[in-house]
Amino acid sequence: MITILETSALNTVQDLGRPGYRNLGVGTSGVMDTLALRVGNILLGNPVDDACIELQTYPFVLRFDAPASLAVTGIDAAIEIDGRTMLPWMVETVSAGQVLRVGPPRSGARGYICIAGGIEVPVVLGSRSTQLRGGFGGLDGRPLEAGDTLKTTGATLDVSGYGALPPATVLDAVSREDDAKVISLRAMPATDYELFTPESRQRLWDTPWRITPQSNRVGYRLSGAPLELHHRVELRSYGVIAGIVQVPPAGEPIVQLADANTVGGYPRIATVIEADLWRLAQARIGTRIRFHECSFAEGVAAMRPVDAYLDDLRMMVARYRTSARCRAGIKSGDKA
Amino acid sequence: MKNDVARDTRAAPTISMIGTRAMLFEAPGDFTMAHQRRIWALMDAAQARPDVCELIPGVTNLMLIFAAPPGSPQAVADWLRHAWDTLPERHIEGRLFEIGVRYGGELGNDLAAVAAHAGLPPEEVIAIHHGSEYTVCAIGSAPGFGYLHGLDPRIATPRKTVPSLNMLAGTVTIGGMQAGISALTGPNGWNSIGYTDINLFDPDRQPPALFAIGDRIRFYPESIAL
Numbered sequence: 145m146i147t148i149l150e151t152s153a154l155n156t157v158q159d160l161g162r163p164g165y166r167n168l169g170v171g172t173s174g175v176m177d178t179l180a181l182r183v184g185n186i187l188l189g190n191p192v193d194d195a196c197i198e199l200q201t202y203p204f205v206l207r208f209d210a211p212a213s214l215a216v217t218g219i220d221a222a223i224e225i226d227g228r229t230m231l232p233w234m235v236e237t238v239s240a241g242q243v244l245r246v247g248p249p250r251s252g253a254r255g256y257i258c259i260a261g262g263i264e265v266p267v268v269l270g271s272r273s274t275q276l277r278g279g280f281g282g283l284d285g286r287p288l289e290a291g292d293t294l295k296t297t298g299a300t301l302d303v304s305g306y307g308a309l310p311p312a313t314v315l316d317a318v319s320r321e322d323d324a325k326v327i328s329l330r331a332m333p334a335t336d337y338e339l340f341t342p343e344s345r346q347r348l349w350d351t352p353w354r355i356t357p358q359s360n361r362v363g364y365r366l367s368g369a370p371l372e373l374h375h376r377v378e379l380r381s382y383g384v385i386a387g388i389v390q391v392p393p394a395g396e397p398i399v400q401l402a403d404a405n406t407v408g409g410y411p412r413i414a415t416v417i418e419a420d421l422w423r424l425a426q427a428r429i430g431t432r433i434r435f436h437e438c439s440f441a442e443g444v445a446a447m448r449p450v451d452a453y454l455d456d457l458r459m460m461v462a463r464y465r466t467s468a469r470c471r472a473g474i475k476s477g478d479k480a
Numbered sequence: 481m482k483n484d485v486a487r488d489t490r491a492a493p494t495i496s497m498i499g500t501r502a503m504l505f506e507a508p509g510d511f512t513m514a515h516q517r518r519i520w521a522l523m524d525a526a527q528a529r530p531d532v533c534e535l536i537p538g539v540t541n542l543m544l545i546f547a548a549p550p551g552s553p554q555a556v557a558d559w560l561r562h563a564w565d566t567l568p569e570r571h572i573e574g575r576l577f578e579i580g581v582r583y584g585g586e587l588g589n590d591l592a593a594v595a596a597h598a599g600l601p602p603e604e605v606i607a608i609h610h611g612s613e614y615t616v617c618a619i620g621s622a623p624g625f626g627y628l629h630g631l632d633p634r635i636a637t638p639r640k641t642v643p644s645l646n647m648l649a650g651t652v653t654i655g656g657m658q659a660g661i662s663a664l665t666g667p668n669g670w671n672s673i674g675y676t677d678i679n680l681f682d683p684d685r686q687p688p689a690l691f692a693i694g695d696r697i698r699f700y701p702e703s704i705a706l
Contacts, residue, residue, distance in 0.1 A: 163545075166536045168689040169620045169663065169681070268683050277664055278623040280683040335496040335504055378656065380511060381620065381627060383536030383543030385502050407538050407620035415499035443500040444549045 146212070146259075148292045149243065150205035154360070157263055157282035157294070158402075159195040162271035166383065166406040173273035173281065176254050176361060176402050176425035179450065180218035183308050184258025186457050187215045187235050189301065189465075194262030195272035197288065199255035200361075202248040206257070210298035213237045213260035214244070215307070218426065219252035234307030237300045251312070252426040261297030276361075276403060303468040308457050311422065315449055318420075318436050326352050327427050329420045330438040330446060331389060336377070336411040340391075344371040348413060352432040353397065359429055361403040366433070370395025377411060384408040387416040387424075389435075399424065419446035493564055495557045500549040505560050506541040511657060513629055515540045516617045517569035520693060524570055525563050531556075537618045537693065539627055539658070572694025574616065579661070579676050579697060581610065581652050585705035587675035590640070594654060594671050597637045602706050608632045609652075609673060610699040614659055616691045624681030624689040625663035628697060633657065643669035650676050652699070676702075 160181065161174020175181045175198050185194050197204075202221070216223050216232050223230045224245045230236050232255075238244070246255055265272050265283055274282025283292060319328045337345065353366035371391050384390075388400045390410035399416060400408070401424070416424060417438060427433060438446070494506040505522065507515045516539070523537050526544055534545040550556050583606045584591045595602040614630035621627075636657045647653075647668035653660045655670035662668055663680040676699075680690045691697075 163534055165623075165688075166534055166545075167619060168687070169623045169625050170688075269688065275623075277666070278681065278683065332497060332499060334498055335494065335506075380506075380539035380541060381618070381658075382504060382506070382538040382541045383498075383502070383545075383620070385498060385543075385545065387499050405621045406536060407618070412498065415497075415502075417499055418501065440497055440500060440549075440553060447500075447549075 145209040145298075146294050146296055147207045147209055148205075148288050148290055148294075149207055150203060150290055151288050152201040153287060154200045155204060155288045156198055156274040156276070157195050157265050157288070158198045158273045159271055160193050161402065162269055162273050162275065162281065165269050169406050170269060170275065170278060171404055171406050172386070172402065173271070173275050174402050175256065177218050177256070177422045179311050179422040179454075180254070180256045181258065182454055183233065183311070183457060184215045184217040184256050186454065186461055187217075187233075187306070187308055188213060188258055188260040189461070190258070190260060190262055193271075194258070195265065196259070196263060197257040197294075199246060199257065200253070202246060202255075204246045204255075204257075205243060207241065207243050208238050209240055209293070210296060211237070211239050211300045212296055212298070213301040213304055215258050216246060217256045217258060217308070219249035219255040220310070221249040221252075221255060222247035231307065233310050235301065235304040237304040253428045254425055259296050260301050261299050264295035264297070303465050303472070306461070306464045306468075311450075311453060312426075314453050317423070318438075326432045326434050327423055329416050329423060329433055329435055330443065331414040331416045331435040332438055332440060332443055334388065334412040334415050336373075336379075337413055339373050339375075339377060339411060340413060341372050341374055344373075347371060348397075349435055349437055352434050354432050355427055355429050357429050361401060363398045363400045363404055364424065364427075366397045366399065368396065371397065371413065373411060379409050379411060381407040381409050385415075387418065387421055388412055389414040389416065401425070417443040417446055419443070419450050493561060495560060497553055498543070501546045503544045503546070503550070503553065503556060503560075504541060505544070505564070507564070509540075511540055511629065513615060514569060516615075516629060517571060518564065518567065520572060521567040521570035522560065522563055525567060526560075536620065538620065539617055574692065574694035574696050576696045576698065577691070579678060579699050580702035581674040581676050581699050582702050583609075583652075583674040583704045585675075587648060587651060588673045590671035591673045591706075594635060594637045594673055598635050600634065603704075605635050605673065606701060606704060608635050609659075610701055614697040616693050616695040616697065618693060619689055619691060622663040623683075624691065625660060626680070626691040626695070626697075628659040631657055631659040637671050639669040640671060643667045644672065647672060648675065649680070650678055652676055
């Protein structure tokens with residue numbers, strides 16, 4: 145078991161999401177940065193869909209009431225166990241009573257506390273993710289509060305002290321900006337692209353859009369010179385997925401994300417490709433993003449380095465754990 | 481195939497990729513039940529495709545979500561176009577719900593605005609609203625929310641420019657040509673004309689959503705406050 149000692153708004157239990165219920169109006173939820181959770185679960189030998197704690201506000205402090213192996217992924221931050229520094233993207237094992245503190249990120253926005261064996265909350269409609277709008281999933285369908293307890297298995301790994309290279313250092317962005325603070329994202333033109341004026345279409349790609357404070361797990365509202373349609377259109381409600389870029393009447397785009405409604409009605413100008421969604425999840429309010437036009441084929445190809453990164457990590461973890469066990473004379477299957 | 485596969489004139493559907501793993505099919509023409517029934521037929525056929533992992537029916541449109549990016553989006557688009565042209569309408573014999581509404585008052589306080597827009601007295605708006613039978617076309621936006629077809633055009637009212645910040649779940653609403661009952665308490669841009677005590681979604685219930693596509697709804701006045 146773990147006990148939350150200190151938290152502020154909007155930190156929740158999430159897994160890879162709740163697909164399959166959008167036809168009932170239930171959005172997928174799930175972690176914003178699926179890559180960070182995948183890395184955490186691979187490092188810990190967890191099933192791919194084990195749940196974690198997604199951090200959006202800091203500091204976050206919890207106490208382990210039972211031994212645990214853990215990794216904090218997604219961000220670089222001051223992370224401490226009983227005041228001793230712990231590196232992000234690394235597996236550590238703690239004993240009962242130890243306290244984990246995650247400070248504000250030095251880079252990235254969303255941190256993931258992954259624990260060997262996962263976080264045990266009830267599976268609702270196939271997932272442990274918190275559905276904030278519907279008020280179910282996760283811990284009673286709500287954000288975590290100080291004093292909350294979460295069930296863990298209490299099992300630890302026999303080997304720890306290894307980690308992953310953060311995706312940002314391995315996976316190249318599509319383009320390097322002169323201003324390192326501008327984040328490059330690839331996007332495919334979507335259904336209503338041609339309904340925008342030629343100047344607006346060009347502006348979509350040229351503008352360094354700023355992420356406004358009205359941005360959260362539902363979507364990011366961007367600020368920049370408004371985009372204009374040739375004529376105003378009234379669309380019928382259609383399905384929405386994470387990454388879709390809609391343009392409300394005021395002309396400033398919204399990128400829909402993990403907690404988006406399942407259907408929407410604003411014109412769709414583009415879709416951020418799946419391979420770059422984790423970059424958006426880790427982009428902080430106030431930073432700027434630039435969209436780079438990409439084709440379907442380029443969007444598909446962009447997943448290859450991501451998949452290769454995860455495959456390499458799986459192999460590295462397996463090799464490291466085998467050789468560490470050999471050195472320590474641990475028989476496979478023993479627990480520390 | 482371009483990302484925008486076909487935005488043609490009247491008769492042709494519009495098919496477009498939304499990212500690499502979703503494809504949107506939009507029927508040409510008006511929001512009619514005949515078109516919606518063809519969307520349901522298309523949904524049924526697409527369900528059988530092994531590459532499809534999730535379907536989101538919308539209002540005269542259908543989104544297909546694939547387990548992996550399709551090898552040839554053009555081939556899927558051709559399949560959809562052919563299915564659309566050849567499949568018969570799918571008639572769903574839905575259940576009939578009779579729902580009592582407390583019209584007007586605090587929880588239906590856009591009734592006056594709807595009446596003003598329609599140029600009719602509020603009593604007439606209420607009579608027209610419960611004089612029609614509605615069909616659940618699609619479920620979406622919020623858990624369990626049904627988009628209802630069947631609103632009399634005389635009381636169709638555009639969405640509000642300033643949404644209500646905290647509209648109660650159960651509010652009976654009009655949004656353009658669509659009618660509905662709000663499923664969650666929260667911000668809402670549709671016009672509220674009444675309230676009903678009904679729980680549209682319970683994750684512990686099987687099925688969790690009260691309504692299913694094809695269900696029919698009749699409203700009756702439980703009370704009227706002008």
